[in-house]
Amino acid sequence: MSSFSFPERPAAEIIGALAQVGIAALKPEDLANPSADLVCTLYSNFLAFADPLGEESDIQIAFSALELLDNPDHHVDAIRTFNLYRKIKGMLASIRFGSFNLRDLIKPDTKRTLQILSTIVNFIYYREEKLNMLQPIVDQFPAYEERRADLEAKIAEVNKLILDHEVARQMEEPAVQQLDAEVKDLRQTIQNYNKQQMSLKTMAKALKEKTDAINDKISQADFELVKNAQENSKLSSKIVQSPDKLQRALEEKKSYRTEVKNSERSAMQSVQEKTSTLEVYSKVHDKLTKHLSRMQAI
Missing domain, CATH: 1.10.418.60 (Ncd80 complex, Nuf2 subunit)
Known part of the structure; x- marks a missing residue:
């Protein structure tokens, strides 16, 4: 070779x-x-x-x-x-x-x-x-040349398609760049929205805490209101609804008060009288005691 x-x-x-x-x-x-x-x-x-x-x-x-x-x-x-x-x-x-x-x-x-x-x-x-x-x-292989020619034709066709595709890609490049810019802007917008969403969630949480505190105060106020209403009801039951009854009650209390004062006055008078009597008895007792002492001495 x-x-x-x-x-x-x-x-x-x-x-x-x-x-x-x-x-x-x-x-x-x-x-x-x-x-x-x-x-x-x-x-x-x-x-x-x-x-x-x-x-x-x-x-x-x-x-x-x-x-x-x-x-x-x-x-x-x-x-x-x-x-x-x-x-x-x-x-x-x-x-x-x-x-x-x-x-x-x-x-x-x-x-x-x-x-x-x-x-x-x-x-x-x-x-x-x-x-x-x-x-x-x-x-x-007599068909080799024919087969080779077919393959070469297909290869040429594919190469032409590739070239056409490349040309089309170049023509579409500005549109692709514009879309890339728009996608970038959209991603930035989404990122901003996400930040706003996080901020809103924080605000919502703070508002919920305030709302819960207000609800607690309202519940406490409702409880106090019910309690006061019950106390008012008790007080209302003690208030006389009729002025006539109230007047009679006041007159009765005045009469009772007068009787009490009269009784007190009578009692004081009786005490004074008894006190005077006691003083007399005391003096008499002293005299008798002295007299008895003299008699015993004789």
């Missing part, structure tokens, strides 16, 4: 090989003094030859990069060049040419360009050899 090698090829052989696979139709003077546009076209065609499906991904990458710039129209060429440089550098590194640099793309040198194109031609030879080895296997 042969292995990949990278000997430097003559310019005529390079021109023939590139034309045979459809990469480019060159002239000897093109390679004698290569331009940046020429090598960019050559490398782009080579990448399309080596990886037919890679072009769509490059478009996606370029589109994503342009989104990040303020004036994307001013940077289209630069981004396209940078993407090409990234792709061709990676491709050449994979086929053992690791010294590719940006100068080889924007200010190509004749000798360096021939070395790079020789590497590419060597890869083309190696690739064709391997494909020829696989051809018998491919021939066993």
Whole structure:
């Protein structure tokens, strides 16, 4: 089995090989003094030859990069060049040419360009050899190319849908940003409402405590009112409802009072009389006692 090698090829052989696979139709003077546009076209065609499906991904990458710039129209060429440089550098590194640099793309040198194109031609030879080895296997599946074409068409369709979706997303971006702002405002409003709700709950709790205290006072006042009503009822039962009865009662009390005073006066008079009598008896007793004492002395 042969292995990949990278000997430097003559310019005529390079021109023939590139034309045979459809990469480019060159002239000897093109390679004698290569331009940046020429090598960019050559490398782009080579990448399309080596990886037919890679072009769509490059478009996606370029589109994503342009989104990040303020004036994307001013940077289209630069981004396209940078993407090409990234792709061709990676491709050449994979086929053992690791010294590719940006100068080889924007200010190509004749000798360096021939070395790079020789590497590419060597890869083309190696690739064709391997494909020829696989051809018998491919021939066993005659519908392979048709199946591959269908898959490539579906992939292209999907890539187009992705691109359309990306474009639609970009068009809807202002509306999405506006909705994000509105959602942010709504969240802030909800947060403010939550704070107000907590404040209202605190106020409601304080009001409930005040209400409970007032209810307690009202209950106590009701109790006192009932108690006073009972006392008033008792007092009312003692109040004479008829003035005549009250007058008669007062007259009876006055008459009773007069009788009491008269009795008291009579009693005092009787006491005085008895006191006088007692004094007389006392004097008589003293005299008798003295007289008795004299008689005993005789």
